[in-house]
Amino acid sequence: MTSSNDKKDRFERKGKREDSNIGLVGRGSGFIPTGDASTMPEGTERRGSRGRRFVVRTLVPLLVLAVLLGGGFVWWTQLRPVQVTVNGTLQSVTVGTTIDQLKSDEGIQTSPGNYVSVSGNILAEGEGYPYSVSVNDKDMDYDAARAYKVAGGERITVGDGGDRTEPYTTETVNQPPKLLMDGNVGAINYISQWGSTTVKDVLTGQESGEQVDGTVYEQGQDCVVTVKDVEPSDDQKLVALTFDDGPSEYTPQYLQILQDKGVKATFFCLGKEVDAHPDEAKAIVDAGCQICSHSYDHPDLRYAEPQTVVDQLTSSFSSIENATGKKTTAFRPPYGSFTQRTWLNTQGVATVAVRWDIDTEDWKQPGADQIVSAACSNVHSGSIILMHDGGGPRDQDVEALPQIIDTLQSQGYTFVTISELLASDDSFPDYVASCDSTMPSSAVWPDEIG
Known part of the structure; x- marks a missing residue:
C-alpha cells in the first residue's frame, strides 16, 4: 500500500522532469528553443533573436542607400541645372524645363501668327500659333514644341508664331486635262501635246469653303494645240x-x-x-x-x-x-x-x-x-x-x-x-x-x- 509521502515524492519528481523539458522542441534533432528565455541557462541566446538582429542590421543600410539613390534620381531627372543656348545666349535652366516655362523665365516676347484659310487668306488676325521653335536648327510644329522638355546642350530658337490654318476636308480626285491653244496666227494647227489625268488631293476649308490642291500623286498634263x-x-x-x-x-x-x-x-x-x-x-x-x-x-x-x-x-x-x-x-x-x-x-x-x-x-x-x-x-x-x-x-x-x-x-x-x-x-x-x-x-x- 502506497503511502501519501510516496505519492508526494513521485509528484514532485514528475514536475521537475516536466520543468526541465520546457522550451525544447525536438532536442535530439537540433530544433531551436521555444520556451521563455527565463527558463534558459544564463548566457544562452535563442537562435530566432540572432536572425532578427541580422535582418535589421542588413536592411537599415539598404533602406538608407535606396533613399539616397532615389533622391539622386529625382535631382538628376528633375532638379539638375543644365545649360542651353536660347536665341543665341547661353542660359542655365533646370532640366526638363518646357518651352512655355523657358519663355516665361527668360522673358521672351513673341507675336502670334494669324488664323488663315486653306488658301492663305486671313480669317482672324493674331489667332494663330503663339510662337515658333527650332531645336538644333530643326523646326518643330507647335504641339511638339509645347511638349518638349529641355535635356541640356541644345540650341533653342524661340520666335514669332506661324499662321494656323482652318480645319479642312481632303478628297482625292482625278482631274482631266484641259485644252490649251499655243499661238493664234498660222496656217498649221497641230496637237503638240496630248493630255493626261492628274491624281491629287483637293483641300476644302470648313469655314471659308475655299479649295486648294494638296498632295499630287500623279502629275498629268493639259492637251495643247499649237498654231x-x-x-x-x-x-x-x-x-x-x-x-x-x-x-x-x-x-x-x-x-x-x-x-x-x-x-x-x-x-x-x-x-x-x-x-x-x-x-x-x-x-x-x-x-x-x-x-x-x-x-x-x-x-x-x-x-x-x-x-x-x-x-x-x-x-x-x-x-x-x-x-x-x-x-x-x-x-x-x-x-x-x-x-x-x-x-x-x-x-x-x-x-x-x-x-x-x-x-x-x-x-x-x-x-x-x-x-x-x-x-x-x-x-x-x-x-x-x-x-x-x-x-x-x-x-x-x-x-x-x-x-x-x-x-x-x-x-x-x-x-x-x-x-x-x-x-x-x-x-x-x-x-x-x-x-x-x-x-x-x-x-x-x-x-x-x-
Whole structure:
C-alpha cells in the first residue's frame, strides 16, 4: 500500500522532469528553443533573436542607400541645372524645363501668327500659333514644341508664331486635262501635246469653303494645240499647192499637168466625193501626191454639234482609206473655220489642221490670169496656196496651173506636199509631218477649254 509521502515524492519528481523539458522542441534533432528565455541557462541566446538582429542590421543600410539613390534620381531627372543656348545666349535652366516655362523665365516676347484659310487668306488676325521653335536648327510644329522638355546642350530658337490654318476636308480626285491653244496666227494647227489625268488631293476649308490642291500623286498634263506657220530650214524655197473639194472630173487634168511639170501637190478631199469618185482618189495617191480630209460634206464645223464634228472627220478619213489604202488624220476645215471649241469637239480623232496663206479666190471665177497673179503674189518659202478641184467649174484653174508652176519655179521655188513641207521645218515633230498619227492609248482627251 502506497503511502501519501510516496505519492508526494513521485509528484514532485514528475514536475521537475516536466520543468526541465520546457522550451525544447525536438532536442535530439537540433530544433531551436521555444520556451521563455527565463527558463534558459544564463548566457544562452535563442537562435530566432540572432536572425532578427541580422535582418535589421542588413536592411537599415539598404533602406538608407535606396533613399539616397532615389533622391539622386529625382535631382538628376528633375532638379539638375543644365545649360542651353536660347536665341543665341547661353542660359542655365533646370532640366526638363518646357518651352512655355523657358519663355516665361527668360522673358521672351513673341507675336502670334494669324488664323488663315486653306488658301492663305486671313480669317482672324493674331489667332494663330503663339510662337515658333527650332531645336538644333530643326523646326518643330507647335504641339511638339509645347511638349518638349529641355535635356541640356541644345540650341533653342524661340520666335514669332506661324499662321494656323482652318480645319479642312481632303478628297482625292482625278482631274482631266484641259485644252490649251499655243499661238493664234498660222496656217498649221497641230496637237503638240496630248493630255493626261492628274491624281491629287483637293483641300476644302470648313469655314471659308475655299479649295486648294494638296498632295499630287500623279502629275498629268493639259492637251495643247499649237498654231504656227511653216518655216523651212536651211534657206529652202518650198511652196505647197493644195486643191479642195475633190476629187472631181478635173482631178485627172490636174494630175496630168503636175506629172508633166514634175510637181507634187496635196488634195483635201470631201468624203462624199471620194465615195463618188474612188478611182480619182486612188489616182491622186498613185501619182505621188498627198490626200487629206476636207470633212465629209463641207459643213461649217464651228456651228456643228460635237458628235457631228467627230462624224464628219472619221467618215472622211474612212472614205479616203477605203478608196486609196492611205490613212490620214490631217484635214482642212471647211471655210478655214476651226476654233478652240471645235478642236475640243474632235475628241482627238484628228491631229493636224491645214489652212493657207495664199488664197487665189478661184471660186469667184476671176479668170486664169487673175488666178495666176493671186497665186504668185506675196509668196514666200513655206507658203500654202489654195485652189479648188471640185465645187464648180474649174476650167480657169486648169488653165492657170501650168503658168503658176512655171512662174514660181523660175523664182527658185520647189513644189512639195504638205507632209514634205512640215518635215522641212525642224520645229514640227515627225508624228505631225506624217499626217497620219493617232491619239496615244495612254492619252486622255480634255473635256473643257483651259
